[in-house]
Amino acid sequence: MLSQKAKYALKAMLALAEQKNGELLQAADIAEHQNVPRKFLELILLELRKQGLIHSHRGKHGGYALAKPADTITFGQIVRIMDGPLAPIPCASLTGYRRCVDCQDEKACAIRKAMREVRDAAAGILDGMTLESACSGGSAGARAALTS
Amino acid sequence: MLSQKAKYALKAMLALAEQKNGELLQAADIAEHQNVPRKFLELILLELRKQGLIHSHRGKHGGYALAKPADTITFGQIVRIMDGPLAPIPCASLTGYRRCVDCQDEKACAIRKAMREVRDAAAGILDGMTLESACSGGSAGARAALTS
């Protein structure tokens, strides 16, 4: 389940990606146009900045901008920062692996196998979808990444 | 994120599927062998019965058994009963659709498109994986379903 936080983060990042030649966009503007609670959005932008996805400028005429080209930032990165691993269950995660205490033989566990497949599929889609490919409509980018 | 409840449900259903010719299996036995809290498991089995996936027998020598052949029960059904829709976000769900109040144009929403792809991928895997195919090792069943 994608949290509101992650959804807002994606919306904000998409808004920043649509900005021409890295012009600054203010939190209040994003909040209004994307229908996101302003103070909550600040929290999210703060976290995105600390993770190096965006940079910010303070004071009058301040705001936010992407820290990297839009085609190098993926949905997967953003979702992982906000909600943690993509895997439905920790034992099937690459980025946040944790053993299942109640499974005796992890290697043979059918549930783990299934969830690993789900994780791989989700990662294939979300890590292949960049802000760029999402902006310029459709999922062509994702599909290209999947077949590569 | 798969809840403990759903994970326990899958474990219980797999245990029941491994039972020969529909013999009864008791909650206490499942709880012990699968390392699931006994009372919590009862709650889960109750729900599975109410949804028609298993049937039960009370009294001494009672227990539970699958209500249908193991190759007609999928991971997807079980997970949906326990955790609800597979989609990461309601607006991308078929079984539990709910509109996004904060998105102006749902049809063009890039987030929805991405999450719809994730949902379809997850559904393809989980609805293609039956208790039967999971028991007899591997994900051959799921892959067969995906290419069909």
Add this chain to the structure above:
DNA sequence: GCATAATCACATTGAGTTGATAGGAAGGAA
């Protein structure tokens, strides 16, 4: 009939998470 053993059905709990708000501190522009 009676003791036993199992499922059935709620009610309750404690911990943790989620979504959001409040209030100011700090930095930059006019």
Add this chain to the structure above:
DNA sequence: TTCCTTCCTATCAACTCAATGTGATTATGC
């Protein structure tokens, strides 16, 4: 200086999750 904007921490209510408790109901074996 005086606005304006981001930065930062604390706090909150509501909800969910995982688990437990208590007793009622139903079937078996003697």
